[in-house]
Amino acid sequence: MQAIRIHPSQSPSTPYSPTNPAPSTALHIDKIPIPKPPPGHLLIRTKASTIIRDMLTWPEYYHQENTIPGHDFSGIVVDPNDSSFSAGAEVFGMAHANRASTWAEYAVVKSAETARKPAISFEEAAALPLSAQTAYEALFVHGGLGLPARFARERVDKAEEDEQRQERKQRVLVTGAAGGVGLFVVQLASWAGVHVVAASGSVERNGEFLRGLGADEIVEYGNDVGNFDLVVDCVGGGVLERCWEVLKDGGVLVSVDSASFDFVEVHRSRGIAREGVKALFFIVEGSAEVLGIIGDLVDRGILKSFVAASFPFERVQEAYDYANGRYEGRGKVVLTI
Numbered sequence: 001m002q003a004i005r006i007h008p009s010q011s012p013s014t015p016y017s018p019t020n021p022a023p024s025t026a027l028h029i030d031k032i033p034i035p036k037p038p039p040g041h042l043l044i045r046t047k048a049s050t051i052i053r054d055m056l057t058w059p060e061y062y063h064q065e066n067t068i069p070g071h072d073f074s075g076i077v078v079d080p081n082d083s084s085f086s087a088g089a090e091v092f093g094m095a096h097a098n099r100a101s102t103w104a105e106y107a108v109v110k111s112a113e114t115a116r117k118p119a120i121s122f123e124e125a126a127a128l129p130l131s132a133q134t135a136y137e138a139l140f141v142h143g144g145l146g147l148p149a150r151f152a153r154e155r156v157d158k159a160e161e162d163e164q165r166q167e168r169k170q171r172v173l174v175t176g177a178a179g180g181v182g183l184f185v186v187q188l189a190s191w192a193g194v195h196v197v198a199a200s201g202s203v204e205r206n207g208e209f210l211r212g213l214g215a216d217e218i219v220e221y222g223n224d225v226g227n228f229d230l231v232v233d234c235v236g237g238g239v240l241e242r243c244w245e246v247l248k249d250g251g252v253l254v255s256v257d258s259a260s261f262d263f264v265e266v267h268r269s270r271g272i273a274r275e276g277v278k279a280l281f282f283i284v285e286g287s288a289e290v291l292g293i294i295g296d297l298v299d300r301g302i303l304k305s306f307v308a309a310s311f312p313f314e315r316v317q318e319a320y321d322y323a324n325g326r327y328e329g330r331g332k333v334v335l336t337i
Protein backbone atom coordinates (compact mmCIF):
# COMPACT_ATOMS: atom_id res chain seq x y z
CA MET A 1 0.00 0.00 0.00
CA GLN A 2 1.02 3.64 -0.21
CA ALA A 3 1.60 5.59 2.99
CA ILE A 4 2.93 9.03 3.80
CA ARG A 5 5.87 8.81 6.20
CA ILE A 6 8.19 11.32 7.88
CA HIS A 7 11.64 10.59 6.51
CA PRO A 8 14.61 11.14 8.84
CA SER A 9 16.74 14.27 8.67
CA GLN A 10 19.49 14.23 6.02
CA SER A 11 21.84 15.55 8.66
CA PRO A 12 22.46 12.90 11.40
CA SER A 13 23.79 15.56 13.80
CA THR A 14 20.41 17.41 13.75
CA PRO A 15 17.70 14.73 13.86
CA TYR A 16 14.09 15.88 13.68
CA SER A 17 12.38 16.43 17.03
CA PRO A 18 9.65 18.65 18.53
CA THR A 19 12.20 21.48 18.76
CA ASN A 20 13.64 20.80 15.29
CA PRO A 21 10.46 19.63 13.57
CA ALA A 22 10.49 17.90 10.21
CA PRO A 23 9.63 20.32 7.36
CA SER A 24 6.86 19.42 4.94
CA THR A 25 9.56 18.29 2.47
CA ALA A 26 10.29 15.36 4.84
CA LEU A 27 6.83 13.93 4.02
CA HIS A 28 7.12 11.22 1.35
CA ILE A 29 4.88 8.56 -0.13
CA ASP A 30 6.35 5.07 0.46
CA LYS A 31 5.21 1.61 -0.55
CA ILE A 32 4.89 -0.60 2.53
CA PRO A 33 2.96 -3.80 3.44
CA ILE A 34 -0.72 -3.56 4.39
CA PRO A 35 -0.94 -3.98 8.21
CA LYS A 36 -2.91 -6.84 9.82
CA PRO A 37 -5.58 -5.99 12.40
CA PRO A 38 -5.19 -7.74 15.79
CA PRO A 39 -8.39 -8.72 17.69
CA GLY A 40 -10.56 -5.72 18.62
CA HIS A 41 -9.15 -3.78 15.67
CA LEU A 42 -10.35 -3.02 12.16
CA LEU A 43 -8.47 -2.74 8.90
CA ILE A 44 -9.98 0.15 6.99
CA ARG A 45 -9.46 1.45 3.48
CA THR A 46 -8.89 5.08 4.37
CA LYS A 47 -10.71 7.63 2.23
CA ALA A 48 -9.80 10.86 3.99
CA SER A 49 -7.79 12.25 6.89
CA THR A 50 -6.87 15.72 8.12
CA ILE A 51 -3.82 17.91 8.55
CA ILE A 52 -3.49 19.73 11.85
CA ARG A 53 -1.45 22.90 12.19
CA ASP A 54 1.94 22.18 13.79
CA MET A 55 1.40 18.43 13.99
CA LEU A 56 5.02 17.83 12.95
CA THR A 57 6.06 19.36 16.29
CA TRP A 58 4.27 16.63 18.28
CA PRO A 59 6.67 14.50 20.39
CA GLU A 60 4.85 11.22 19.58
CA TYR A 61 5.89 11.60 15.94
CA TYR A 62 9.55 11.17 16.90
CA HIS A 63 9.32 8.10 19.15
CA GLN A 64 10.32 5.96 16.17
CA GLU A 65 11.58 6.58 12.62
CA ASN A 66 9.34 6.84 9.57
CA THR A 67 6.12 7.61 11.47
CA ILE A 68 2.95 7.66 9.39
CA PRO A 69 1.14 10.83 10.61
CA GLY A 70 -2.62 11.25 10.84
CA HIS A 71 -5.34 10.68 13.45
CA ASP A 72 -8.68 11.54 11.88
CA PHE A 73 -10.04 9.02 9.43
CA SER A 74 -13.06 8.15 7.38
CA GLY A 75 -13.18 5.07 5.26
CA ILE A 76 -14.56 1.62 4.59
CA VAL A 77 -14.06 -1.44 6.80
CA VAL A 78 -12.11 -4.10 4.89
CA ASP A 79 -11.21 -6.63 7.59
CA PRO A 80 -13.26 -6.39 10.78
CA ASN A 81 -11.31 -8.53 13.24
CA ASP A 82 -14.09 -7.70 15.67
CA SER A 83 -17.87 -8.12 15.69
CA SER A 84 -18.78 -4.39 15.96
CA PHE A 85 -18.68 -3.68 12.21
CA SER A 86 -19.03 -5.71 9.05
CA ALA A 87 -16.87 -5.49 5.95
CA GLY A 88 -18.07 -2.66 3.73
CA ALA A 89 -19.30 -0.48 6.63
CA GLU A 90 -18.62 3.24 6.14
CA VAL A 91 -16.98 4.55 9.31
CA PHE A 92 -15.17 7.52 10.82
CA GLY A 93 -13.04 8.00 13.90
CA MET A 94 -9.78 9.06 15.48
CA ALA A 95 -6.67 6.97 16.04
CA HIS A 96 -5.43 7.87 19.53
CA ALA A 97 -2.89 10.70 19.97
CA ASN A 98 -0.19 8.07 20.63
CA ARG A 99 -0.94 6.02 17.49
CA ALA A 100 -0.82 8.17 14.37
CA SER A 101 -1.32 6.06 11.23
CA THR A 102 -4.11 7.30 9.02
CA TRP A 103 -2.23 9.04 6.18
CA ALA A 104 -2.16 5.73 4.36
CA GLU A 105 -4.30 3.74 1.96
CA TYR A 106 -5.02 1.26 4.76
CA ALA A 107 -4.96 1.78 8.52
CA VAL A 108 -5.50 -0.42 11.55
CA VAL A 109 -7.75 1.31 14.07
CA LYS A 110 -9.55 0.20 17.23
CA SER A 111 -13.25 -0.45 17.01
CA ALA A 112 -13.51 1.49 20.30
CA GLU A 113 -12.38 4.64 18.42
CA THR A 114 -14.64 4.11 15.40
CA ALA A 115 -18.32 4.77 14.66
CA ARG A 116 -20.71 4.60 11.72
CA LYS A 117 -20.12 7.51 9.35
CA PRO A 118 -22.97 10.05 9.30
CA ALA A 119 -24.62 10.67 5.93
CA ILE A 120 -22.08 13.24 4.73
CA SER A 121 -19.06 12.95 2.43
CA PHE A 122 -15.89 11.12 3.49
CA GLU A 123 -14.07 14.48 3.51
CA GLU A 124 -16.65 16.08 5.79
CA ALA A 125 -16.67 13.03 8.07
CA ALA A 126 -12.86 13.05 8.41
CA ALA A 127 -13.03 16.70 9.50
CA LEU A 128 -15.05 15.79 12.60
CA PRO A 129 -13.41 13.33 15.01
CA LEU A 130 -10.40 15.10 16.53
CA SER A 131 -11.81 18.61 16.62
CA ALA A 132 -15.42 17.78 17.52
CA GLN A 133 -14.42 15.29 20.22
CA THR A 134 -11.99 17.84 21.70
CA ALA A 135 -14.86 20.34 21.83
CA TYR A 136 -17.23 17.77 23.34
CA GLU A 137 -14.73 16.75 26.05
CA ALA A 138 -13.89 20.40 26.85
CA LEU A 139 -17.56 21.19 27.51
CA PHE A 140 -19.12 18.02 28.87
CA VAL A 141 -16.23 16.05 30.40
CA HIS A 142 -13.85 18.71 31.78
CA GLY A 143 -16.02 21.82 31.70
CA GLY A 144 -18.85 20.35 33.77
CA LEU A 145 -21.72 21.27 31.41
CA GLY A 146 -24.71 18.96 31.47
CA LEU A 147 -25.70 17.17 28.26
CA PRO A 148 -29.17 17.92 26.95
CA ALA A 149 -31.50 15.30 28.41
CA ARG A 150 -32.66 13.76 25.16
CA PHE A 151 -30.53 13.80 22.03
CA ALA A 152 -33.60 13.08 19.97
CA ARG A 153 -35.01 16.57 20.46
CA GLU A 154 -35.23 18.86 17.49
CA ARG A 155 -33.58 22.29 17.68
CA VAL A 156 -36.96 24.02 17.70
CA ASP A 157 -38.07 22.14 20.87
CA LYS A 158 -34.82 23.02 22.56
CA ALA A 159 -35.23 26.69 21.64
CA GLU A 160 -38.63 26.77 23.39
CA GLU A 161 -37.20 25.11 26.47
CA ASP A 162 -34.26 27.52 26.45
CA GLU A 163 -36.62 30.48 26.45
CA GLN A 164 -38.33 29.22 29.60
CA ARG A 165 -35.06 28.82 31.47
CA GLN A 166 -33.35 31.91 30.04
CA GLU A 167 -32.92 33.37 33.51
CA ARG A 168 -30.67 30.58 34.76
CA LYS A 169 -28.59 30.01 31.63
CA GLN A 170 -24.94 29.27 32.22
CA ARG A 171 -22.51 31.56 30.40
CA VAL A 172 -19.71 30.09 28.32
CA LEU A 173 -16.88 32.01 26.61
CA VAL A 174 -15.08 30.38 23.65
CA THR A 175 -11.79 31.85 22.40
CA GLY A 176 -10.58 30.99 18.90
CA ALA A 177 -14.27 30.40 18.28
CA ALA A 178 -14.02 30.44 14.48
CA GLY A 179 -11.15 27.91 14.42
CA GLY A 180 -11.11 24.16 13.89
CA VAL A 181 -11.99 23.26 17.49
CA GLY A 182 -13.79 26.49 18.41
CA LEU A 183 -16.47 26.12 15.74
CA PHE A 184 -17.52 22.83 17.34
CA VAL A 185 -17.37 24.28 20.87
CA VAL A 186 -19.77 27.02 19.76
CA GLN A 187 -22.16 24.57 18.07
CA LEU A 188 -22.16 22.06 20.95
CA ALA A 189 -22.49 24.73 23.66
CA SER A 190 -25.41 26.22 21.74
CA TRP A 191 -26.99 22.75 21.49
CA ALA A 192 -26.55 22.41 25.28
CA GLY A 193 -28.66 25.53 25.75
CA VAL A 194 -26.09 27.77 27.46
CA HIS A 195 -25.40 31.42 26.63
CA VAL A 196 -22.47 31.33 24.21
CA VAL A 197 -20.06 34.24 23.79
CA ALA A 198 -17.71 33.63 20.87
CA ALA A 199 -14.39 35.50 20.87
CA SER A 200 -12.23 35.92 17.80
CA GLY A 201 -9.59 38.19 16.29
CA SER A 202 -12.14 39.96 14.08
CA VAL A 203 -15.90 40.36 14.35
CA GLU A 204 -15.91 41.69 10.81
CA ARG A 205 -14.31 38.47 9.50
CA ASN A 206 -16.05 35.96 11.76
CA GLY A 207 -19.22 37.57 13.13
CA GLU A 208 -21.78 36.26 10.66
CA PHE A 209 -20.22 32.81 10.58
CA LEU A 210 -20.25 32.52 14.39
CA ARG A 211 -23.82 33.72 14.69
CA GLY A 212 -24.77 31.04 12.17
CA LEU A 213 -23.20 28.44 14.47
CA GLY A 214 -25.43 29.56 17.34
CA ALA A 215 -23.28 32.10 19.21
CA ASP A 216 -25.41 34.54 21.25
CA GLU A 217 -22.72 37.24 21.31
CA ILE A 218 -19.58 37.77 19.24
CA VAL A 219 -16.66 39.76 20.67
CA GLU A 220 -13.07 40.57 19.85
CA TYR A 221 -10.21 39.91 22.27
CA GLY A 222 -9.86 42.74 24.77
CA ASN A 223 -13.60 43.65 24.70
CA ASP A 224 -15.51 43.84 27.97
CA VAL A 225 -17.31 40.49 27.97
CA GLY A 226 -18.87 40.05 31.44
CA ASN A 227 -18.22 36.97 33.55
CA PHE A 228 -18.53 33.26 32.89
CA ASP A 229 -19.17 29.87 34.43
CA LEU A 230 -16.89 28.24 31.85
CA VAL A 231 -14.21 29.45 29.45
CA VAL A 232 -12.95 27.14 26.70
CA ASP A 233 -9.71 28.54 25.29
CA CYS A 234 -8.46 27.44 21.87
CA VAL A 235 -5.81 30.16 21.48
CA GLY A 236 -3.41 30.24 24.46
CA GLY A 237 -0.82 32.99 25.03
CA GLY A 238 -2.04 36.41 26.13
CA VAL A 239 -5.65 35.53 25.31
CA LEU A 240 -5.53 32.63 27.80
CA GLU A 241 -3.81 34.80 30.43
CA ARG A 242 -6.73 37.24 30.38
CA CYS A 243 -9.34 34.46 30.75
CA TRP A 244 -8.78 34.16 34.52
CA GLU A 245 -10.25 37.65 35.03
CA VAL A 246 -13.59 36.87 33.43
CA LEU A 247 -14.42 33.72 35.39
CA LYS A 248 -16.97 33.66 38.20
CA ASP A 249 -15.83 32.22 41.54
CA GLY A 250 -16.13 28.45 41.20
CA GLY A 251 -15.85 28.73 37.39
CA VAL A 252 -13.88 26.44 35.11
CA LEU A 253 -11.07 27.38 32.70
CA VAL A 254 -10.20 24.76 30.09
CA SER A 255 -7.49 25.30 27.47
CA VAL A 256 -6.90 22.93 24.56
CA ASP A 257 -4.13 25.03 22.97
CA SER A 258 -1.23 22.61 22.49
CA ALA A 259 1.42 25.15 23.50
CA SER A 260 -0.42 25.81 26.78
CA PHE A 261 -0.16 22.26 28.17
CA ASP A 262 1.52 23.55 31.38
CA PHE A 263 -0.33 26.86 31.65
CA VAL A 264 -1.76 26.24 35.13
CA GLU A 265 1.67 25.83 36.76
CA VAL A 266 3.18 28.63 34.66
CA HIS A 267 0.37 31.05 35.48
CA ARG A 268 0.53 30.11 39.18
CA SER A 269 4.25 30.81 39.27
CA ARG A 270 3.65 34.20 37.62
CA GLY A 271 0.77 35.11 39.96
CA ILE A 272 -1.82 35.22 37.15
CA ALA A 273 -3.85 32.19 38.30
CA ARG A 274 -6.84 32.82 40.57
CA GLU A 275 -7.95 30.80 43.60
CA GLY A 276 -11.44 29.37 43.39
CA VAL A 277 -11.21 28.59 39.66
CA LYS A 278 -10.77 25.05 38.36
CA ALA A 279 -8.22 25.22 35.51
CA LEU A 280 -6.82 22.52 33.28
CA PHE A 281 -5.35 21.48 29.93
CA PHE A 282 -6.21 18.08 28.49
CA ILE A 283 -5.46 15.93 25.45
CA VAL A 284 -8.52 14.57 23.66
CA GLU A 285 -9.27 10.91 24.46
CA GLY A 286 -12.14 10.17 22.09
CA SER A 287 -14.49 7.20 22.20
CA ALA A 288 -16.95 5.33 20.02
CA GLU A 289 -19.74 6.64 22.25
CA VAL A 290 -18.87 10.31 21.71
CA LEU A 291 -18.32 9.72 17.99
CA GLY A 292 -21.80 8.15 17.93
CA ILE A 293 -23.32 11.27 19.54
CA ILE A 294 -21.45 13.53 17.10
CA GLY A 295 -22.54 11.46 14.10
CA ASP A 296 -26.12 11.54 15.35
CA LEU A 297 -26.05 15.34 15.77
CA VAL A 298 -24.68 15.69 12.23
CA ASP A 299 -27.41 13.46 10.81
CA ARG A 300 -30.00 15.57 12.65
CA GLY A 301 -28.62 18.80 11.20
CA ILE A 302 -27.63 20.10 14.66
CA LEU A 303 -23.86 19.91 14.06
CA LYS A 304 -22.14 20.91 10.85
CA SER A 305 -18.73 19.82 9.56
CA PHE A 306 -16.52 22.34 7.71
CA VAL A 307 -13.83 21.51 5.16
CA ALA A 308 -11.63 24.50 4.35
CA ALA A 309 -9.72 22.74 1.59
CA SER A 310 -9.19 19.25 0.28
CA PHE A 311 -5.92 17.97 -1.24
CA PRO A 312 -5.13 14.63 -2.86
CA PHE A 313 -2.61 12.39 -1.07
CA GLU A 314 0.13 13.14 -3.63
CA ARG A 315 0.10 16.85 -2.74
CA VAL A 316 0.75 16.32 0.98
CA GLN A 317 3.78 18.64 1.16
CA GLU A 318 1.82 21.53 -0.35
CA ALA A 319 -1.21 20.62 1.81
CA TYR A 320 0.85 20.67 5.02
CA ASP A 321 2.22 24.13 4.20
CA TYR A 322 -1.29 25.32 3.35
CA ALA A 323 -2.65 24.05 6.68
CA ASN A 324 0.12 25.90 8.51
CA GLY A 325 -0.60 29.23 6.84
CA ARG A 326 -3.46 31.61 7.49
CA TYR A 327 -5.99 30.17 5.06
CA GLU A 328 -9.31 31.76 4.15
CA GLY A 329 -11.71 28.82 4.34
CA ARG A 330 -13.51 27.53 7.45
CA GLY A 331 -12.70 24.27 9.18
CA LYS A 332 -10.18 21.54 8.44
CA VAL A 333 -7.65 20.89 5.72
CA VAL A 334 -8.40 17.40 4.43
CA LEU A 335 -6.23 14.84 2.62
CA THR A 336 -8.09 12.50 0.29
CA ILE A 337 -6.54 9.10 -0.17
Ligand SMILES: NC(=O)c1ccc[n+]([C@@H]2O[C@H](COP(=O)([O-])OP(=O)(O)OC[C@H]3O[C@@H](n4cnc5c(N)ncnc54)[C@H](OP(=O)(O)O)[C@@H]3O)[C@@H](O)[C@H]2O)c1
Pocket (backbone or CB within 6 Å): 053, 054, 130, 131, 134, 176, 177, 178, 179, 180, 181, 182, 199, 200, 201, 202, 206, 234, 235, 255, 256, 257, 258, 259, 282, 283, 284, 324, 325, 326, 327
Ligand atom coordinates in the same frame (compact mmCIF):
# COMPACT_ATOMS: atom_id res chain seq x y z
N1 LIG B 1 -5.63 19.34 23.47
C1 LIG B 1 -6.10 18.63 22.46
O1 LIG B 1 -6.42 17.46 22.57
C2 LIG B 1 -6.23 19.32 21.12
C3 LIG B 1 -7.03 18.79 20.11
C4 LIG B 1 -7.17 19.52 18.92
C5 LIG B 1 -6.49 20.73 18.76
N2 LIG B 1 -5.69 21.16 19.77
C6 LIG B 1 -5.01 22.45 19.71
O2 LIG B 1 -5.99 23.45 19.91
C7 LIG B 1 -5.56 24.66 19.31
C8 LIG B 1 -6.66 25.18 18.39
O3 LIG B 1 -6.82 24.25 17.32
P1 LIG B 1 -7.68 24.67 16.04
O4 LIG B 1 -7.72 23.49 15.15
O5 LIG B 1 -8.96 25.29 16.49
O6 LIG B 1 -6.73 25.80 15.44
P2 LIG B 1 -6.94 26.79 14.19
O7 LIG B 1 -8.27 26.61 13.58
O8 LIG B 1 -5.77 26.65 13.31
O9 LIG B 1 -6.81 28.22 14.88
C9 LIG B 1 -7.61 28.71 15.93
C10 LIG B 1 -7.74 30.21 15.77
O10 LIG B 1 -6.46 30.84 15.71
C11 LIG B 1 -6.49 31.91 14.77
N3 LIG B 1 -5.54 31.58 13.67
C12 LIG B 1 -5.77 30.91 12.54
N4 LIG B 1 -4.67 30.84 11.77
C13 LIG B 1 -3.71 31.48 12.44
C14 LIG B 1 -2.35 31.77 12.18
N5 LIG B 1 -1.72 31.35 11.08
N6 LIG B 1 -1.67 32.47 13.12
C15 LIG B 1 -2.28 32.87 14.23
N7 LIG B 1 -3.57 32.65 14.53
C16 LIG B 1 -4.26 31.96 13.65
C17 LIG B 1 -7.88 32.01 14.24
O11 LIG B 1 -8.63 32.91 15.01
P3 LIG B 1 -9.13 34.34 14.49
O12 LIG B 1 -9.65 34.19 13.09
O13 LIG B 1 -10.20 34.73 15.44
O14 LIG B 1 -7.92 35.22 14.57
C18 LIG B 1 -8.41 30.61 14.47
O15 LIG B 1 -9.78 30.61 14.63
C19 LIG B 1 -4.24 24.32 18.59
O16 LIG B 1 -3.19 24.65 19.45
C20 LIG B 1 -4.32 22.81 18.42
O17 LIG B 1 -3.05 22.21 18.34
C21 LIG B 1 -5.55 20.48 20.93
